[in-house]
Amino acid sequence: MLAGKNIVVGITGGVAAHYLPELIGQLRFRHFAVVYAVMTPAAAQFISPLMVAAATGTPVDTEIFVAAQRDPLAHIHLAHLADLVLVAPATFDFIGKVAAGRADDPVSLLLAATPAPVLLAPAMHDTMWSKPILKRNLGILESVGYRIVQPEIGIQASGDSGEGRMASMNAIIVALGEMTKTISEKEEGGPSSLTK
Numbered sequence: 001m002l003a004g005k006n007i008v009v010g011i012t013g014g015v016a017a018h019y020l021p022e023l024i025g026q027l028r029f030r031h032f033a034v035v036y037a038v039m040t041p042a043a044a045q046f047i048s049p050l051m052v053a054a055a056t057g058t059p060v061d062t063e064i065f066v067a068a069q070r071d072p073l074a075h076i077h078l079a080h081l082a083d084l085v086l087v088a089p090a091t092f093d094f095i096g097k098v099a100a101g102r103a104d105d106p107v108s109l110l111l112a113a114t115p116a117p118v119l120l121a122p123a124m125h126d127t128m129w130s131k132p133i134l135k136r137n138l139g140i141l142e143s144v145g146y147r148i149v150q151p152e153i154g155i156q157a158s159g160d161s162g163e164g165r166m167a168s169m170n171a172i173i174v175a176l177g178e179m180t181k182t183i184s185e186k187e188e189g190g191p192s193s194l195t196k
């Protein structure tokens with residue numbers, strides 16, 4: 001279902017960023033998707049942009065205005081190339097930023113500029129995950145069409161156990177596959193055209 005699809009992955013600054021080369025590899029080599037990535041500057045504190053570029057096979061931008069030196073419309077071109085956008089991990093901070101309508105880093109700018117469906121994979125400590133302001137922000141994003149793949153319960157980077165671990169790679173890939181199914185059904189005017 002993902003074969004041949006252009007998936008643009010946005011990586012934000014959480015510990016779970018270190019899973020992304022493996023996830024990108026699975027999307028490319030098991031599911032035959034074409035994968036591009038952009039990162040926030042904070043994400044580059046957790047994983048090297050070069051490692052992500054090696055995983056995707058394409059350059060990875062972490063700064064809007066550096067990318068613009070190469071191609072002033074890079075952000076629009078990438079946003080319009082996407083069949084699907086995945087943000088993984090999606091931080092507390094990033095979710096709040098996008099819910100506020102902001103677009104001042106390569107990942108939030110991608111979301112602002114893309115017509116493609118977006119899947120967010122939140123990942124954070126369980127106390128952050130339980131905050132009402134986060135739930136409000138996720139509610140805003142869901143109400144305007146973003147999909148959320150729920151985090152899991154388990155041991156966290158802090159050693160605490162709770163809800164907030166990023167969803168498994170398998171759950172993320174299944175959610176992306178379901179999104180492509182919904183898109184095809186919409187294009188064909190099938191049953192899912194009536195759902196969100």
Ligand SMILES: Cc1cc2nc3c(=O)[nH]c(=O)nc-3n(C[C@H](O)[C@H](O)[C@H](O)COP(=O)(O)O)c2cc1C
Binds near residue numbers: 094
């Ligand atoms: C060691 C460390 C680990 C962090 N892990 C997370 C995390 O897993 N989830 C999260 O939401 N924020 C986490 N943060 C906080 C974010 O890095 C911080 O809010 C940052 O501004 C996020 O930037 P971004 O959303 O633009 O990528 C962590 C911070 C540090 C210092």
